[in-house]
Amino acid sequence: xxxxxQSPATLSVSPGERxxxxxxxxxxxxxDLAWYQQKPGQAPRLLIYGASTRATGIPARFSGSxxxxxxxxxxxxxxxxxxxxYYCQQYNNWPWTFGQGTKVEIK
Amino acid sequence: QVQLVDSGGGVVQPGRSLRLSxxxxxxxxxxxxxxxxxxxxxxxxxxxxxxxxDGKNKFYADSVKGRFTISRDSSKNTLYLQMLSLxxxxxxxxxxxxxxxxxxxLLDYWGQGTQVTVAS
Numbered sequence: 715x716x717x718x719x720q721s722p723a724t725l726s727v728s729p730g731e732r733x734x735x736x737x738x739x740x741x742x743x744x745x746d747l748a749w750y751q752q753k754p755g756q757a758p759r760l761l762i763y764g765a766s767t768r769a770t771g772i773p774a775r776f777s778g779s780x781x782x783x784x785x786x787x788x789x790x791x792x793x794x795x796x797x798x799x800y801y802c803q804q805y806n807n808w809p810w811t812f813g814q815g816t817k818v819e820i821k
Numbered sequence: 822q823v824q825l826v827d828s829g830g831g832v833v834q835p836g837r838s839l840r841l842s843x844x845x846x847x848x849x850x851x852x853x854x855x856x857x858x859x860x861x862x863x864x865x866x867x868x869x870x871x872x873x874x875d876g877k878n879k880f881y882a883d884s885v886k887g888r889f890t891i892s893r894d895s896s897k898n899t900l901y902l903q904m905l906s907l908x909x910x911x912x913x914x915x916x917x918x919x920x921x922x923x924x925x926x927l928l929d930y931w932g933q934g935t936q937v938t939v940a941s
Contacts, residue, residue: 748927750866757916757931758858758866769929801866805926809882812866 716740716804720813726821733789735816737802742782746806749778749787752815753798761800762787792818823847823930825917830935835908837939843900843917843932850898851875854920856928857891857902859913859937867913870902871920884910907939 717740727733737747745765750758760769762778765785775790789796797820802813829841843855857869870881872891879891890903900917914934921929 746924746926750928757933758928759931760921760927760929763921763924763927763929803866803926803928805924808880808926810868810926812868814865 715809716743716807716811718802718804718811718813720800720802720816722816723814724817724819726819727792728821729794730791731821733792733796733818735787735789735800735818737780737785737787737813739783739785739804741807743804743806745781746804747778747780747785748803748805749776750801750803751796751798752801758801789818823919825919825930825932827915827917827932827935830915830937832938832940833907834941835939837907838903838905839907839937841902841904841915841917841935841937843902845898845900845919848919850893851895853922854925855891855893855900856918856920857900857915858918858928858931859911859915860934861910861913864913869915871926872900904937907937909939911937912939913937 719738721736747765749762752758766778777788799815799817824846826844856871870891888906892901916934917932918928919930921927
């Protein structure tokens with residue numbers, strides 16, 4: 715099973731600032747990496763797939779990069795609605811696995 | 822628009838059973854694979870099971886293998902998860918999710934979740 719490790723666990727960012735989240739895979743997952751956003755009491759929402767492709771309706775301030783074992787989600791200018799928990803997921807190898815999440819909170 | 826509505830959760834005693842449902846609308850149900858993903862209180866996401874578009878292939882996480890059964894009814898556009906021999910470790914919000922057509926294992930739409938609590 716591929717282990718996904720996210721860092722940091724919590725990220726404190728001021729509105730309008732940039733947020734950079736990291737995700738590392740225990741072995742290569744090529745570009746089969748997705749990012750999801752989850753707000754309290756809500757289901758996860760797909761943000762990024764293929765490591766860097768935004769899902770339908772996702773604002774351009776969200777961007778993803780990386781391949782192999784190292785990935786990054788960047789939120790260029792944090793808006794109030796972006797404070798949430800973000801999960802990475804690999805879908806290269808079964809069983810599909812998620813990271814433990816990074817909480818983005820208001821600084 | 823794509824909609825997935827989860828239901829069937831509740832409070833159940835250890836060792837008992839429960840069946841979850843996920844009603845789909847807004848797309849052609851029979852063309853997609855579906856997954857169940859769960860989230861224990863205060864924890865991250867755990868993939869549970871997947872069923873292929875035609876129902877012929879099913880894969881389970883080791884933690885539920887032999888106790889949970891996934892099924893689908895295309896005449897009702899509904900996905901099911903039959904859970905047997907429940908333990909407190911199964912306590913979680915259970916989400917159904919549609920697998921994206923572009924890649925296996927990628928989840929593009931999720932239900933709102935249904936809470937399952939296993940306690941005596």
